[in-house]
Amino acid sequence: MQTEYARRREQLLAKIGKGTAVFRSAPMAVMHHDVEYNFRQESDFFYLTGFNEPNAVAVLTNQHAEHRFVLFVQPKDLEKETWTGYRVGVEAAKEKFGADEVYPINELEEKLTQYLILADRIYYHLGRDRPFNTLILDQWQSLMATYPKRGTGPIALEDPAPTLHPLRLRKSAAELDRMRQAIAISVEAHNHAREFARPGRYEYEVQAEMEHLFRLRGGMGPAYPSIVASGANACVLHYTENTRQMQNQDLLLIDAGCSYDYYNGDITRTFPVDGKFTPEQKAIYEIVLAAQLQAIAQVHPGKPYGQIHDAAVRVLVEGLLDLKLLTGDIEEIIKEEKYKPFYMHRTGHWLGLDVHDVGVYQQGEQPQNLAPGQVLTVEPGIYISPYIKPVEGQPEVDPRWHGIGIRIEDDVLVTAHGHEVLTEGVPKSVEEMER
Ligand code: GLY
Ligand code: MN
Ligand code: MN
Secondary structure, three states: OHHHHHHHHHHHHHHHOOOEEEEEOOOOOEEEOOEEOOOOOOHHHHHHHOOOOOOOEEEEEOOOOOOOEEEEEOOOOHHHHHHHOOOOHHHHHHHHHOOOEEEEHHHHHHHHHHHHOOOOOEEOOOOOOHHHHHHHHHHHHHHHHOHHHHOOOOOOEEOOHHHHHHHHHEOOHHHHHHHHHHHHHHHHHHHHHHHHOOOOOEHHHHHHHHHHHHHHOOOOEEOOOOEEEEHHHHHOOOOOOOOOEOOOOOEEEEEEOEEEOOEEOOEEEEEEOOOOOOHHHHHHHHHHHHHHHHHHOOOOOOOEOHHHHHHHHHHHHHHHHHOOOOOOOHHHHHHOOOOOOOOOOOOOOEOOOOOOOOOOOEEOOEEOEOOOOEEEEEOOEEEEOOOOOOOOOOOOOOHHHOOEEEEOEEEEEEOOOOEEEOOOOOOOOHHHHOO
């Protein structure tokens, strides 16, 4: 794996030319007084280093005679390590992570300048860590103060996103291995959940069964807060309370995925808790499934990303028109987004180290075209909240539809000649959702 991190750094170094890139590790996040969340490394930092500690900085540059990859890390400190865990330390980091030079983090201010002074720009993402932003800006300011004397130095600050994130968008074989593992565990958990859920059980019991498997199979845990939403709870997109007792005639919407070695699964299925769709539930389910299949069919190298959403919306609107939940001209409904009370989110996102992974969906006026190695989710839905307010001119919704919320989400890899549905191990046909 070290060669893969090295290869990524070389790719970035080739793109940044005379610039110097500075990456900050994730901070420790406070849960409540004296207690911190589990540490999770910042994804750009991890992608380039594999280094898994807080309070670290990585520098990449072509503008230093010997040092192209430099790490600043927490030094060994046996007393502190007794409390907060082992640290790699300065000596071992050089060896283990392939850095040309490693310094203790408290020397950052003093040692960073030598890597910026000959750069023509600083690649740095202004993040939420204000003191750290200030440190970088102060360095930039003092280098610009002495710029006239040298006639060289970083005259621009540039976010690394457009340079780095296209690399992250296309997954390597090693990344796909991890994604397949994250997805295999997620698939198993979804299949178990469908067997386990039944009227009388609580949403949190289903959540517990799934998250138990996430850890049992060696995953890091949930990739995001698990959504286990029965009945009308499914109409709240990010419902995560998971406290309700499931009833006969409920649908259960489960949106949950496992994180494995930093990569993530993201799967949604919706099924009847008592094993049988009501006619209304079935009618909506069939529309969402048709929309999802039509959207997945768009995933092909060279096709614009936006076509996935457009295809899903068209099928959803056709279905809602058939059921008379919408009325009027299909083109106008789509153009004016009159379907939005039923479908208010986009049809998916990139998937990778981050669940909503980096990378753009549109290149300004130009479309972002799909390319092999990209992984994305396809997740259309229809949500008929009891509080739904159709747009002006559209019919009121008959209460028999109220409380139906359905989403179907798969993870799809763009291949050389089409696509592969990585999550196909979880069934989704009407017949397979019933029992
Ligand atoms: N669960 C987050 C998402 O599906 O995007
Ligand atoms: Mn999801
Ligand atoms: Mn998703």
